[in-house]
Structures are given as C-alpha cells and as structure tokens.
Amino acid sequence: MLKANHHAEPLGRREQNKIDTRQAIADAAFELARSVGPGAFTVDQVVERAGVSRRTFFNYFPSAEDALxxxxxxxxxxxxxxxxxxxxxxxxxxxxxxxxxxxxxxxxxxxxxxxxxxxxxxxxxxxxxxxxxxxxxxxxxxxxxxxxxxxxxxxxxxxxxxxxxxxxxxxxxxxxxxxxxxxxxxxxxxxxxxxxxxxxxxDGFADPGALITPHPPDTPARS
Amino acid sequence: MLKANHHAEPLGRREQNKIDTRQAIADAAFELARSVGPGAFTVDQVVERAGVSRRTFFNYFPSAEDALxxxxxxxxxxxxxxxxxxxxxxxxxxxxxxxxxxxxxxxxxxxxxxxxxxxxxxxxxxxxxxxxxxxxxxxxxxxxxxxxxxxxxxxxxxxxxxxxxxxxxxxxxxxxxxxxxxxxxxxxxxxxxxxxxxxxxxDGFADPGALITPHPPDTPARS
DNA sequence: ATGCTTTGTTGCACGGAGTGCAAAAATTGC
DNA sequence: GCAATTTTTGCACTCCGTGCAACAAAGCAT
Incomplete structure (x- = not known):
C-alpha cells in the first residue's frame, strides 16, 4: 500500500475557503443532478443550495456541467x-x-x-x-x-x-x-x-475471445 | 478503388432543400470560424451569411459549434x-x-x-x-x-x-x-x-521505438 | 489592535444562447 | 387548383456567461 501523499501544509484560510466553496458548489450540483436529473436544473438552484452568489459560481466553473x-x-x-x-x-x-x-x-x-x-x-x-x-x-x-x-x-x-x-x-x-x-x-x-x-x-486485440460478458446482456460475468 | 455508393435516389425537393440549408449553415459557420476564429462569432452572423432565420439555425443545430x-x-x-x-x-x-x-x-x-x-x-x-x-x-x-x-x-x-x-x-x-x-x-x-x-x-505498444518524429519537434519524418 | 494591501465575493447590467408556440410559406399528393 | 403535410419564420421568454465596480474578508506590518 502506498502512502497518500497528503500535502498537509498549513494551508491558510484563503486557500481553505476556496476549496470549501468549490466543494460546496460541486456537491450542490451533484445532489441536484441526482434528484431532478442532469440538465434539468439551473445555476440559480445550485448557488442557492451551495450558499454562494450566482456570480461566484461562474468564478469557479464555466458551466453547470463542469461542476459535475x-x-x-x-x-x-x-x-x-x-x-x-x-x-x-x-x-x-x-x-x-x-x-x-x-x-x-x-x-x-x-x-x-x-x-x-x-x-x-x-x-x-x-x-x-x-x-x-x-x-x-x-x-x-x-x-x-x-x-x-x-x-x-x-x-x-x-x-x-x-x-x-x-x-x-x-x-x-x-x-x-x-x-x-x-x-x-x-x-x-x-x-x-x-x-x-x-x-x-x-495483446494488440489479437484475440476476440469473450473474457467478460459474451454478447447477450444480463450475464453477470461470474469473474 | 471502390465505388462511392452514391444513393442517387430521386430525392424530392423537401429532402434536397434540407440538405442544402444544412450545408449552407455549415459553410457559413466554417467561413466565420476561419476568418474571425472559433467562438468569436454569433449565431446571428452565421444565419445572415447562410440566408436563413435565427430560429431555423436551431432547427438544424443545437449550438454554433455543432455546425462545425x-x-x-x-x-x-x-x-x-x-x-x-x-x-x-x-x-x-x-x-x-x-x-x-x-x-x-x-x-x-x-x-x-x-x-x-x-x-x-x-x-x-x-x-x-x-x-x-x-x-x-x-x-x-x-x-x-x-x-x-x-x-x-x-x-x-x-x-x-x-x-x-x-x-x-x-x-x-x-x-x-x-x-x-x-x-x-x-x-x-x-x-x-x-x-x-x-x-x-x-503490436500492443510493445516497442516505444520512435517511428515518426523522435522527440524534438520540426523533424519532418522522412517517412 | 490599527491601518494598509491583497485577494475573493457580490450585485448589476448587458448581450447572446436556446426553446415553445403559433402564424406564414413551401412542398406534396390528389 | 386545393387540401394536407412539412418546413420556415417571428416573437417572447428564460437562462447563460461575463465585464465591471463596489464591497468584504484575509494577510501583513508596525
């Protein structure tokens, strides 16, 4: 097992706030996508959940999808x-x-x-x-x-x-x-x-032999 | 040489018009992208060149980039x-x-x-x-x-x-x-x-040997 | 702490993107 | 030529994305 290389530097409040905001927006977007479906929500809904202004959203992401x-x-x-x-x-x-x-x-x-x-x-x-x-x-x-x-x-x-x-x-x-x-x-x-x-x-795709899932679906591939 | 499989069916005016319109839009978009750069022109400019209405553009393409x-x-x-x-x-x-x-x-x-x-x-x-x-x-x-x-x-x-x-x-x-x-x-x-x-x-990427362009650029690769 | 600088947030305003809808125009079949 | 069908168009509306300037928060020095 490899160590996680955590970059555990002091990390001032500036940096931390940005990370938090970014994460808050991403989370809000993900929850919305999960509940109402992707492409079925607006940026305004995201920022309301995330607790930031609309303008701030676009400081972090160029579009709603990018938050995902x-x-x-x-x-x-x-x-x-x-x-x-x-x-x-x-x-x-x-x-x-x-x-x-x-x-x-x-x-x-x-x-x-x-x-x-x-x-x-x-x-x-x-x-x-x-x-x-x-x-x-x-x-x-x-x-x-x-x-x-x-x-x-x-x-x-x-x-x-x-x-x-x-x-x-x-x-x-x-x-x-x-x-x-x-x-x-x-x-x-x-x-x-x-x-x-x-x-x-x-192997250069030399052998078309079916390793996983033959053709028909629903074959759980007993691995 | 293989023949081009031209689908040369009669093709009524309805079909032909749609093809033409599509092509006109695509051409206009390409010319604009070429002259002012991609992402530097608006849909309105495209439709003016193509000679169709703005609404028609979106009947064919969901965005300006798709026309490209x-x-x-x-x-x-x-x-x-x-x-x-x-x-x-x-x-x-x-x-x-x-x-x-x-x-x-x-x-x-x-x-x-x-x-x-x-x-x-x-x-x-x-x-x-x-x-x-x-x-x-x-x-x-x-x-x-x-x-x-x-x-x-x-x-x-x-x-x-x-x-x-x-x-x-x-x-x-x-x-x-x-x-x-x-x-x-x-x-x-x-x-x-x-x-x-x-x-x-x-060959399964077995040999990293440089076939074309070693590392430095500007080596025209004498083929 | 106090002020000063730097950096990030917010509101505002504006042009453009994309879409539903219904009227108008073009094509087709008879 | 006339009716049915398909495509184009204009209109209206919401939402996107961004420049700008005021504002707030964090860092820094004394």
Missing part, C-alpha cells in the same frame, strides 16, 4: 500521485494497471459510475465529461513523458495514453451497463473489466 | 460506406486501415486538420468535436458488431474501436502539430501517422 466533473479531476490527481510513486523500472502496463487499481481502492467508485450513467441522458454533461477525460489524458501523457524520457516518440506516447484511457472508458461503459444497481462486488466488477480491457490492449 | 462538426460526421459516413464494402474475411486491422486511407483519398483532409487545430483555441468547439468522435465511435462499433457477430464480447468491441479512434486522433494531433501549413505531401504525412499509430496498437 470535479470528482473525475480529483480522481486523476490521486491516480497520478500513485503513479509517480511507483518504481521507475516497473513494466509500463503493470504500473498503469496498478495505479488505477490502487486509486479505485481509496476513492469510491459508485459516484463515478452514477455520473457516467447520467451522461447518457444529457449531451452537455457528456461533453463536459469527455472534456474531462481529455484533460486527464494530457496530464497522464505529461507524467508518462517524464517517466519514459525521450525514448518514446510523441506519437507513441499520446497514442498509448489515448488507448489506455479508451480502454478504461470502455470498461466503465460495460460496467455501467451490466452493473446498474450498486451491487455488492461492484468495485471488483469494475476492476476486472479494466484489467481485461488493458490486457486486450497489451 | 458536420464535416466529420460526413467523413464517417463515407468511411463506414467503404468499410462495409470490404470483404468480410479481410483481417480486421487491415480493413480498418484500408477504410481510413481509402476515405482520406476521396475527402479532403485540410479542412479536418484546420478544424482540429481550431479546437485548441476554443473549449466549446473542442467539446463539440469530442462529442462528434464519440458518435463516430458508436457508429463504427455498430458496423463492427455486424461484421464480427457474437464472436467478440461487447468489451472487446468497444475497447477496440475506442483504441482505433484514439490512435487516429493521436495521429491527427501529431500531424496537426508538425504540419501546420498545408504542405505539399500533407495527405501522405497524415496517412503515415495513422498507419504508424494503428501499427503500434496492433
């Missing part, structure tokens, strides 16, 4: 922190997989799945999430660049990161479809899928 | 048409690569690159494009599902398509960075990159 991507950004923060602590000589795919699984263990997954599922109902939320993945991709590519140095071409690097993210997203999608209610082993279900997808990637 | 993704959607139309005509026993990656290269030969690439580069300057356009890629992914997955039948799991299928799109996107990005002006061999440059990225994918 905070969780993913934080998730990437964690994952990158984990990744940077892994030994530099560990095999690449192994390190990536470990960074993901280690992170999913400290962060709850249910909300991510819930948000992912919400995106199916609201194009604007979907776009915000895609943008979030894009930002994450850039950040991860950055971290990988630091790890691999100039040994790898830019194309190799960006394509690899893109594929890792795509595979992870496919796993999330599959998981969201086949594990709608919060099942007991929900976490393991997702982990298994991410692992399966990344393994396919490592 | 028409080209990519059409590109996918073409590519899918090509893909479906390829022999069913052709190796998967080969078929995908061929579908792409065949399509790039009939469609101009410069506008795609231009739009791609524009997205770096306007978050909303970027989101619209990401959404467009997402739609394309779904459509391609559909086509692949028809081709592979139930032999492949959903996860395999969606992960594969996602990775193909990601690799292509990485190639586009690399190309857009290293080939800013419309160079003479612009088309071949892009083709080479897409091929390189998809080859990396097929």
């Amino acid at each position: 991507t905070v969780r993913m950004d934080l998730f990437i923060d964690l994952a990158l922190g984990v990744f940077e602590q892994l030994p530099a000589d560990e095999p690449l795919f192994g390190a990536i997989i470990r960074a993901f699984t280690e992170t999913t263990r400290m962060e709850g997954l249910s909300q991510h799945g819930e948000l992912f599922r919400m995106a199916g109902a609201d194009p604007d939320l979907l776009r915000a999430q895609l943008h979030s993945w894009e930002r994450a991709e850039a950040r991860i590519a950055e971290a990988l660049r630091a790890r691999l140095g100039t040994a790898a071409s830019e194309l190799y690097l960006t394509a690899l990161v893109g594929c890792v993210m795509s595979s992870t997203r496919a796993a999330l999608r599959d998981w969201a479809v086949h594990t709608p209610p919060s099942a007991a082993d929900s976490g393991r279900q997702l982990e298994a899928r991410i692992l399966a997808a990344l393994t396919m990637l490592r | 993704t028409v080209r990519m959607d059409l590109f996918i139309d073409l590519a899918l048409g090509v893909f479906e005509q390829l022999p069913a026993d052709e190796p998967l990656f080969g078929a995908i690569i061929r579908a792409f290269t065949e399509t790039t030969r009939m469609e101009g690439l410069s506008q795609h690159g231009e739009l791609f580069r524009m997205a770096g300057a306007d978050p909303d356009l970027l989101r619209a494009q990401l959404h467009s890629w997402e739609r394309a992914e779904a459509r391609i997955a559909e086509a692949l599902r028809a081709r592979l039948g139930t032999a492949a799991s959903e996860l395999y299928l969606t992960a594969l398509v996602g990775c193909v799109m990601s690799s292509t996107r990485a190639a586009l990005r690399d190309w857009a960075v290293h080939t800013p002006p419309s160079a003479a061999d612009s088309g071949r440059q892009l083709e080479a990159r897409i091929l390189a990225a998809l080859t990396m994918l097929r």
